[in-house]
Amino acid sequence: MTVTIPLLSLRNVSRSFGTFKAVTDVSEDFGPEELNCIIGPNGAGKSTLLNMICGTLAVSSGSIHFGDESIGGMSGDKIARLGIARKFQVPSVFPSLSVVENFHVSASNALSANELDEILSTVNLSVDRDTTASELPHGKKQWLEIGMALSMQPKVLLLDEPTAGLSVDETRATSEFLRTLRGKVTVVVIEHDMAFVRDLKAHTMVLHHGKVIASGSFEDIENNDLVRDVYLGRR
Ligand SMILES: Nc1ncnc2c1ncn2[C@@H]1O[C@H](COP(=O)(O)OP(=O)(O)OP(=O)(O)O)[C@@H](O)[C@H]1O
Ligand SMILES: [Mg+2]
Numbered sequence: 001m002t003v004t005i006p007l008l009s010l011r012n013v014s015r016s017f018g019t020f021k022a023v024t025d026v027s028e029d030f031g032p033e034e035l036n037c038i039i040g041p042n043g044a045g046k047s048t049l050l051n052m053i054c055g056t057l058a059v060s061s062g063s064i065h066f067g068d069e070s071i072g073g074m075s076g077d078k079i080a081r082l083g084i085a086r087k088f089q090v091p092s093v094f095p096s097l098s099v100v101e102n103f104h105v106s107a108s109n110a111l112s113a114n115e116l117d118e119i120l121s122t123v124n125l126s127v128d129r130d131t132t133a134s135e136l137p138h139g140k141k142q143w144l145e146i147g148m149a150l151s152m153q154p155k156v157l158l159l160d161e162p163t164a165g166l167s168v169d170e171t172r173a174t175s176e177f178l179r180t181l182r183g184k185v186t187v188v189v190i191e192h193d194m195a196f197v198r199d200l201k202a203h204t205m206v207l208h209h210g211k212v213i214a215s216g217s218f219e220d221i222e223n224n225d226l227v228r229d230v231y232l233g234r235r
Contacts, residue, residue, distance in 0.1 A: 005067070007032040007186050008053065008084075008156055013062035013072070014210075015048050022048045024210045025062070030156070030203075035178065036188045037197050037218075040207035041230070046190045049207070050158050053188070054086040055079040066156070081108070085154035087145050087162060095134035099125050099144055102133055106148035115153075122177055123147040139170040143177075150185075157181070159189040163196055175199040198222075 006029035015023040023045040030036050038046050051057035053064060055076035064072040071079050080086075094102050103111060103119060111119070120126045123143040128136060133144060142162055149157055162178075163171040175196050181187050191197050197204060198218055205215040206227050214224045221227055 005032075006030060007067060008188070009065040010049075010053075011063045011065075013049070013052060013064060014060050015045075015052055015057060016060045022210050023052070023207075026207075026210075026212055027062075028205055028212065028215060030186055030188060032155075033183050033186055035182050035200055035202035036186070037200060037202040037204040038188065038190045038207060039192070039194075039197055039204060039221075044207040045210040046207055047160055048210075050086070050160055050188070050190060053079075053156075054084055054158055056086075080152065083153075083155035084158065085149035085152040085156070086158040087149050087160060093133045093141055093144050093148065096132065098130050098132055099136070099147070100129045102144055102148055103151040107151040108153065111151060119147050119150050122150065122180060124173060124177060139166045142166060142170075143174070154185060156186045156188065159187065161190055161192065163191065163193050168195075171196050172199065 008030040010026050010028045013023060013026045014021065026049060038049065040046050048057060052059050055074050059072045063070055066082055066084065069082065071082065094105060097105065100116065103116060120129055123146050125140060125143055125147060128140060133141065136144060146159065146162060163174050166174065171193055178187060178189065178200060201218065204218050204221045206213050206221060208230050213230065214221055214227045
């Protein structure tokens with residue numbers, strides 16, 4: 001029998017802002033090289049949770065393990081160096097640099113030509129490799145930023161609403177390329193777009209008022225009465 005050790009393991013993770021509890025007792029395992037989705041209404045605590053995993057925010061209580069290393073409370077820089085890369089909710093790229101230059105600046109180690117080509121093709125930017133970032137349309141800026149995170153050759157890729165402001169076609173293309181990362185990198189993606197989450201076929205966890213109310217396959221989530229009540233809306 002093989003036992004899969006979770007790559008990222010959260011135990012009773014909580015975060016308060018003053019007396020307000022934004023995240024309460026979240027316990028969840030993210031296996032190696034799996035796709036995972038976090039959904040939930042506005043203010044559910046999704047970004048707060050991601051911010052704690054990447055070290056932008058300290059945990060108030062609970063533990064976060066990356067492999068056998070405890071990372072709750074580590075600095076963001078140190079966590080990034082361990083192999084956890086993150087794309088923020090608002091795109092931040094180097095506007096005056098080309099796509100390829102943006103990747104080189106983000107890379108933790110020099111990227112080989114093959115690695116660079118692979119990242120370019122993964123995020124659909126091969127034809128735009130020499131385009132200045134500021135000239136890219138919004139959708140491609142989002143992809144550029146995902147490519148920048150991949151340039152760090154991370155073990156875990158955290159994405160906060162990567163399809164915000166994207167067209168239907170761009171959203172579909174994004175879920176297609178994220179699916180190709182299965183087996184290569186552990187992806188944790190926060191999303192609002194249900195069509196996207198359905199397409200992704202990822203392990204899905206639902207946050208509501210800072211608590212996990214359901215966790216499982218998208219089919220499980222979609223058929224969960226509590227989730228339908230608070231989030232998907234009963235028809
Ligand atoms: N730095 C902060 N100080 C005080 N309250 C905060 C802070 N950051 C987040 N909150 C509060 O915590 C709650 C969770 O916020 P969070 O940004 O994690 O939600 P979210 O699920 O990402 O929402 P959205 O879908 O709108 O992005 C919200 O009520 C928010 O106002
Ligand atoms: Mg958010």
